[in-house]
Amino acid sequence: MKLEKFSFGLGDRFLHQGRAQLQAILHASEAGIEITPVWNKSNREHKTVGTEPVSLRQEADAAVAALGYDGPYRLDADHINLATVEAFLDSHDFFTIDVADAIGKPADGAAVDAFVQYCGKYVGALEIPGAGSFDVTEETIRGVANTFLGAVKLAGDIYRHIANRRGADNLIPEISMDETDAPQSPLEMFFILAAIAQAGVPIQTIAPKFTGRFNKGVDYVGDVDQFEKEFNDDLAAIAFAVAEFGLPANLKLSVHSGSDKFSIYPAIKRALKRTGAGLHVKTAGTTWLEELIGLAEAGGQGLVIAKEVYASALSRRQELCAPYATVIDVDVDRLPTADDVQAWDSEKFVTSLRHDQAHPNYNPSFRQLLHVGYKVAAEMGDRYYGALEEFETEVSRNVTDNLWQRHLQPLFMD
Numbered sequence: 001m002k003l004e005k006f007s008f009g010l011g012d013r014f015l016h017q018g019r020a021q022l023q024a025i026l027h028a029s030e031a032g033i034e035i036t037p038v039w040n041k042s043n044r045e046h047k048t049v050g051t052e053p054v055s056l057r058q059e060a061d062a063a064v065a066a067l068g069y070d071g072p073y074r075l076d077a078d079h080i081n082l083a084t085v086e087a088f089l090d091s092h093d094f095f096t097i098d099v100a101d102a103i104g105k106p107a108d109g110a111a112v113d114a115f116v117q118y119c120g121k122y123v124g125a126l127e128i129p130g131a132g133s134f135d136v137t138e139e140t141i142r143g144v145a146n147t148f149l150g151a152v153k154l155a156g157d158i159y160r161h162i163a164n165r166r167g168a169d170n171l172i173p174e175i176s177m178d179e180t181d182a183p184q185s186p187l188e189m190f191f192i193l194a195a196i197a198q199a200g201v202p203i204q205t206i207a208p209k210f211t212g213r214f215n216k217g218v219d220y221v222g223d224v225d226q227f228e229k230e231f232n233d234d235l236a237a238i239a240f241a242v243a244e245f246g247l248p249a250n251l252k253l254s255v256h257s258g259s260d261k262f263s264i265y266p267a268i269k270r271a272l273k274r275t276g277a278g279l280h281v282k283t284a285g286t287t288w289l290e291e292l293i294g295l296a297e298a299g300g301q302g303l304v305i306a307k308e309v310y311a312s313a314l315s316r317r318q319e320l321c322a323p324y325a326t327v328i329d330v331d332v333d334r335l336p337t338a339d340d341v342q343a344w345d346s347e348k349f350v351t352s353l354r355h356d357q358a359h360p361n362y363n364p365s366f367r368q369l370l371h372v373g374y375k376v377a378a379e380m381g382d383r384y385y386g387a388l389e390e391f392e393t394e395v396s397r398n399v400t401d402n403l404w405q406r407h408l409q410p411l412f413m414d
Contacts, residue, residue, distance in 0.1 A: 001093060002250060003172045003204045004072060006412060007036040009282035010403075011259075013045050013374050015055055016388045017287050018063030020396035024403035026067065033412045038094055040076035040282060043084040044323070049378045053077065057091040074172060076282070079179075082158055089165045094172040096207070096282075097158045099151040100179040107149035115145045118198050119191060130236030130275075131186040144191040151177065152192065156199035174205040174280070178256045179326075183209045186233035190241050197245035205280045207254040208234055216327050217289060217371035218364045219357065220261040228267035235277050252278035258327060259286040260355050265410040272412075281411065288374050289353060289367065290402045294395030295387055296349040302391045303346050305377075305384060310366075311338035313373030320372045328372060334365040355406070 010021045018039070025037045039060045046053060056075055064073060077088035079098040088095070119141045126136045155175050162171055175196065177184065184192065189208060196203055210230050212222020220227065234253055242251050255261075255268070260283075272279055292309065295302035313320055314335060321328060341349070351361035353370060377384045388395055 001170055001172055002248075003074070003094070003252075003280070004034065004036040005250070005252075005278035006034065007038050007074070007278075007280045008403075008408065009038045009040045009076060009280065011040055011045075011283050011287055012056075012059065013041065013049055013288045014291065014377070014385065014388065015041075015051060015059045016385070017291065017396065017399045018059040019066050020399035021287065021403060022063045022067050022069055023396075023400045024408060025071075026069065027400075027404045028408045028412065029071070031413060033408070034071065035408065035412065036072050036074060038074040038076050038280070038282075040078040040094075040096075042078040043080065043087070045078075045374075046087075048375050053088045054091040076174075078282075079176060080158070081154075082161065085158065085162060089162065093166075093170065094174065095159075095162055096174045096176050097155045098176045098179070099155045099158075100177055102151035102154045103177060103180050104147055105150045107146055107153070111149055111153065112142060112145040115149055115195060115198065116141050119194055126187070126190075128186055128190060128236055128240050130239070131233045134187045136187070140187070141191060144188055145195070148177075148188070148192050149195055152195040152199050152201075155196070156201050159201045168202070172205075173201060173203050174207060174254055175201070175203050176207040176254070176256065178207045178209045178214075180209050183211050183230055184234075186237040189234055189237040193238065193241035193247060193251075194245055197241070197247050202248050204248050204250055205252055205254040206238070207256050207282075210255075213329070214256065214258040214261065214327065215329055215368065216258045216324060217260060217286065217367055218355070220264045221329070224263055224267060227264050228271070231264075231267060232271050232275075235271060235275055239275075239277070250278060252280060254280040254282060256282045259283045260406070262355075262357075262406065262410065265407075269411055279411075281407075283407070286402060286407075287399055288377075289355075289371060290398040291388060291395050292370060292377075293350050293353055294398040295391055296346050296353070297398065298391040298394040299346045302387055302394070303349065305380070305387050306349055307341055307344070309373055309376045309380075310341050310370060312376045313369050314338055316373075316376070317369060320375060321369070324372050328368045329365075330368050331365045334363060335369060336363070336366065355402075 074094040076094040296306040
């Protein structure tokens with residue numbers, strides 16, 4: 001199973017927007033850009049909403065059938081580990097193996113020695129074409145091994161568990177190292193890929209850590225020029241490692257965006273055009289927020305539900321924000337009161353939530369709180385799902401337009 005050159009992760013927490021999401025992919029195809037849709041939903045999101053992994057398969061298959069889509073599509077078991085992977089094995093084919101927690105933990109001494117020997121020929125001046133020249137010592141390699149080898153071994157254990165169940169030719173493995181403190185240098189990336197090759201994991205995408213904050217649902221916060229340098233360096237390290245270690249030729253970068261990192265899209269597009277490299281982008285709660293926007297835009301009971309979600313999320317702010325504390329920045333002073341929002345009309349709610357940074361009403365703190373407030377909507381049960389169906393026209397239009405106009409076009413269209 002081979003992942004195509006360009007792929008885009010589609011988070012859908014309530015499993016109602018598969019067709020609307022796929023429509024954006026079809027728009028891209030009509031414009032001459034082939035992008036593989038990858039529906040993703042994490043174990044945490046399934047538990048919060050009360051769904052099972054197989055339900056994502058059912059949604060994706062139904063969307064494909066309804067729109068007559070005949071291209072490839074994948075299902076991503078998002079950020080799984082040995083404790084959570086079991087429920088995804090039968091229904092999913094793309095596995096994001098998350099080993100960030102194992103980075104920096106002590107590695108087995110014999111394994112470190114073996115890795116140093118494996119990479120011994122790179123001691124001296126190492127040129128990574130496109131990333132620069134590096135002075136490599138045995139201690140350099142040993143340092144990378146002590147930091148990352150334990151994480152790579154864990155990734156190998158998880159991969160083999162999946163491959164033993166599904167067959168090695170029936171899965172797409174990704175290794176995620178983005179949820180850690182510091183970005184990996186291009187030299188570290190090269191030796192991490194060496195360790196992955198040594199461990200026998202045929203990864204097709206790797207998600208590194210980049211400088212800056214990738215907060216959920218809002219734009220990138222950081223130095224865009226530095227991001228561009230790191231992105232290009234990682235592309236160079238991957239290309240060199242593929243040639244050196246025999247890793248899959250389609251190995252590509254995966255950007256775990258947290259949704260809506262519009263300011264870095266031009267840098268990504270420039271790099272892809274210059275190098276011809278592939279890309280996987282994973283979104284998060286964009287679709288859930290577009291559901292709220294669609295409900296608010298519809299007015300009536302749709303707007304009532306959107307306001308109720310906010311009022312409850314505001315009253316439960318600490319509970320809802322705690323699991324996402326490292327990936328959100330909610331300024332409490334910028335949050336409107338529930339009474340304020342109760343008085344808003346549809347336009348005020350929509351323009352405060354929609355990710356249009358040029359609009360004077362746009363409020364990133366309001367948006368981030370609602371982003372993590374999907375648990376409130378889940379607890380509404382049939383009332384929320386019924387509203388999605390009643391106002392499907394407004395909701396689906398916002399979902400499709402958001403993916404096509406704000407994401408796929410800026411990333412992939414000239």
